[in-house]
Every structure is written in C-alpha cells, then in structure tokens.
Amino acid sequence: MGVDLPSKLAFDFNDSMVLVWAEINDDDEQMEDKLILSEAKINAKYHLYGFDMESTIVETSDKLPVPNHYRSLK
Numbered sequence: 001m002g003v004d005l006p007s008k009l010a011f012d013f014n015d016s017m018v019l020v021w022a023e024i025n026d027d028d029e030q031m032e033d034k035l036i037l038s039e040a041k042i043n044a045k046y047h048l049y050g051f052d053m054e055s056t057i058v059e060t061s062d063k064l065p066v067p068n069h070y071r072s073l074k
Contacts, residue, residue: 010070
C-alpha cells in the first residue's frame, strides 16, 4: 500500500519555519484537504515550541516552477 503524495513536493527551512511547495493534480480537492490538515496538525503541535509550517499548494495547470531555494523531495 503506497502513500499518496503530491506530484511535486519540495521543502525549505530555517530555524523556525518549514516551507512546503506542493504541486497537486488539477481539482484534487482530497489531496489539498490532506495537505492543509497536515499543516494544521503540525502547527498545532509545534507552534508552542516556536516552530511553524507554511504550505504553498499549486495545481499542475498553473505550470509554476519550484522556487530555486526549495529542495525537491519528489
């Protein structure tokens, strides 16, 4: 059983923030909801310790490149 991942996934971070770039298929509301919920859970748990996550979610049809400072996971 595989894990559903966005078609592109990249990260950047500093001492207090993890930035996520996720490209999902057009109109994939289920994936978008999963990403938003994941961010909310992470922020709820780690914000108290000064650490937050911020996601940028784009769709394939947007045809946006992953920003240069992000490191691609997929």
